[in-house]
Amino acid sequence: MAIQQAFVAPSILSADFAHLADEAAAVAGSDWLHVDVMDNHYVPNLTLGLPVVKSLKAATGIPLDCHLMIENPQRWAVGYAEAGAVNVSFHAETTDDPIAIAKDLRAAGSMAGLAIDRDTAVEPYLSLLSYFDTVLIMTIKAGFGGQAFMPELLAKVRTIRQAIDLDDLSIRLEVDGGINADTIQAAAEAGADTFVAGSAVFGAADPAEAVRRLRALAIGQK
Numbered sequence: 001m002a003i004q005q006a007f008v009a010p011s012i013l014s015a016d017f018a019h020l021a022d023e024a025a026a027v028a029g030s031d032w033l034h035v036d037v038m039d040n041h042y043v044p045n046l047t048l049g050l051p052v053v054k055s056l057k058a059a060t061g062i063p064l065d066c067h068l069m070i071e072n073p074q075r076w077a078v079g080y081a082e083a084g085a086v087n088v089s090f091h092a093e094t095t096d097d098p099i100a101i102a103k104d105l106r107a108a109g110s111m112a113g114l115a116i117d118r119d120t121a122v123e124p125y126l127s128l129l130s131y132f133d134t135v136l137i138m139t140i141k142a143g144f145g146g147q148a149f150m151p152e153l154l155a156k157v158r159t160i161r162q163a164i165d166l167d168d169l170s171i172r173l174e175v176d177g178g179i180n181a182d183t184i185q186a187a188a189e190a191g192a193d194t195f196v197a198g199s200a201v202f203g204a205a206d207p208a209e210a211v212r213r214l215r216a217l218a219i220g221q222k
């Protein structure tokens with residue numbers, strides 16, 4: 001069944017980490033709140049982990065979309081599901097057994113997400129899609145916010161969209177990196193339905209308005 005509604009997921013990577021509850025409240029109308037977990041191993045950057053996600057879960061009603069940029073996701077991913085995240089994405093590059101992690105995530109009550117980094121092809125994963133509820137295509141190299149969108153990576157979005165539609169799968173197709181008012185329409189046209197935006201939301205004078213504008217652009221209203 002095709003997903004109809006476009007989701008905008010502000011990334012708290014670009015928020016003020018000393019005031020995360022307030023920052024979440026500033027984007028209360030968002031569909032998901034995107035939480036970038038980085039371990040300084042898979043990516044050369046360090047952000048936050050399970051204790052912060054647990055506290056955020058208690059502080060906001062926005063469903064948490066955890067993007068794990070960490071090694072050894074088989075050890076850690078389920079904890080984020082148990083902490084109440086609606087979706088937990090781990091990187092295909094970090095495991096030899098993505099199916100096992102996906103099954104564990106679903107069993108723990110969250111959606112299972114497969115994230116694909118800039119330099120990774122999607123074709124080897126097409127046969128695994130039924131184990132996943134979301135696919136996150138990086139439109140930058142994972143690791144830092146504020147990077148420029150790479151339109152050539154939308155070819156991967158088109159490939160995944162085709163596979164989802166061919167098999168009538170219920171999968172959210174998420175794009176992450178450099179999404180803003182100038183790039184979101186191209187991502188939507190390629191087939192994305194879920195849009196992560198960090199600097200374009202938390203760098204805006206009015207983050208709530210930025211979310212509304214991005215959603216409207218994604219559904220072609222402006």
Ligand SMILES: O=C(CO)[C@H](O)[C@H](O)COP(=O)(O)O
Nearest residue numbers: 142143145146177178198199
């Ligand atoms: O996963 C990420 C970085 O690895 C972030 O979600 C992403 O960078 C969002 O920030 P921006 O919209 O500023 O690019």
Ligand SMILES: [Fe+2]
Nearest residue numbers: 036067176196
């Ligand atoms: Fe992310």
